[in-house]
Amino acid sequence: MAHDHSHDNPHGPHPYQPDHEPPSEVALRGLALNELLIEKGIYSADDMRRKIEQIEQVTPETHGARVVARAWVDPAFKARLMDNASGAVKDLGLDPGYAELTVLENTPGLHNVVVCTLCSCYPRWLLGRPPAWYKSFEYRARVVREPRAVLAEFGLDIAADVEVRVHDSTAELRYLVLPMRPEGTDGWSEDRLAAIVTRDCMIGTAVPQV
Amino acid sequence: MSARFQAGERVRIDTRAEPRHHRVPSFVKGHAGIVERVCGANPLPEQVAYADPDGETRTVYRVRLNQRDLWPDYGGAANDTLEIEIFEHWLKEA
Numbered sequence: 001m002a003h004d005h006s007h008d009n010p011h012g013p014h015p016y017q018p019d020h021e022p023p024s025e026v027a028l029r030g031l032a033l034n035e036l037l038i039e040k041g042i043y044s045a046d047d048m049r050r051k052i053e054q055i056e057q058v059t060p061e062t063h064g065a066r067v068v069a070r071a072w073v074d075p076a077f078k079a080r081l082m083d084n085a086s087g088a089v090k091d092l093g094l095d096p097g098y099a100e101l102t103v104l105e106n107t108p109g110l111h112n113v114v115v116c117t118l119c120s121c122y123p124r125w126l127l128g129r130p131p132a133w134y135k136s137f138e139y140r141a142r143v144v145r146e147p148r149a150v151l152a153e154f155g156l157d158i159a160a161d162v163e164v165r166v167h168d169s170t171a172e173l174r175y176l177v178l179p180m181r182p183e184g185t186d187g188w189s190e191d192r193l194a195a196i197v198t199r200d201c202m203i204g205t206a207v208p209q210v
Numbered sequence: 211m212s213a214r215f216q217a218g219e220r221v222r223i224d225t226r227a228e229p230r231h232h233r234v235p236s237f238v239k240g241h242a243g244i245v246e247r248v249c250g251a252n253p254l255p256e257q258v259a260y261a262d263p264d265g266e267t268r269t270v271y272r273v274r275l276n277q278r279d280l281w282p283d284y285g286g287a288a289n290d291t292l293e294i295e296i297f298e299h300w301l302k303e304a
Binding site: 147173 | 272
């Protein structure tokens with residue numbers, strides 16, 4: 001093993017990178033609580049690992065995009081999705097989660113975008129963990145105040161005659177945006193359609209591109 | 211649980227201060243809008259956040275507000291809207 005530098009000085013000879021900042025007080029409290037719960041047998045370390053793996057298995061591509069693609073090709077499924085989203089998602093063999101799911105349909109006259117101004121409420125069972133920007137103070141504060149400017153920064157210009165509707169997901173419901181099926185996708189398979197439905201399309205900060 | 215308000219009804223969000231966890235952001239307090247839909251009953255945030263074993267449930271409504279009402283200097287289109295979930299005990303007739 002090449003070991004020609006000293007470990008006495010952690011700053012040299014490599015340039016210093018803060019890759020091991022001390023954890024914050026809140027993070028330490030979380031770690032301590034987790035260790036206590038394991039120690040007291042409320043759950044095991046293995047349960048914890050399994051839960052994390054379970055959460056990480058949910059991705060926008062494998063879950064949410066499948067719901068959108070099915071709605072695009074199957075009018076009966078779409079009708080059920082608009083009426084009872086949690087039930088329709090279950091029909092697809094997906095877990096809609098414990099919260100009531102509501103699907104927001106984009107139309108030529110209406111564009112929907114979702115935020116949680118109070119924290120980070122998000123349809124995790126369909127989209128996985130929210131991106132860092134969704135949880136950022138800037139997105140949460142600005143998208144309710146100047147949604148068109150925020151969408152433009154995402155590269156999405158909404159025409160002035162299209163209503164922009166912001167959904168503040170602050171309490172008990174979770175929201176999934178159903179984007180419009182783009183032109184030029186006639187005859188596409190569900191898998192091919194699902195591939196153009198990105199995470200941001202289902203939050204409302206993008207629209208599917210062909 | 212019977213809902214006090216119906217879809218289409220005009221309601222105003224209360225302005226009262228609440229030191230407990232209550233899930234009504236201050237930017238909508240005092241504003242009026244239309245009930246877009248009546249959602250189910252859900253545990254009261256003011257109780258459930260503190261693991262109150264006698265916690266009650268209340269009906270939740272999706273309230274649609276006009277952006278120009280929320281922000282006097284709103285720069286977007288006149289018909290832009292914002293929808294938000296509000297528990298029944300934070301709403302009154304408008």
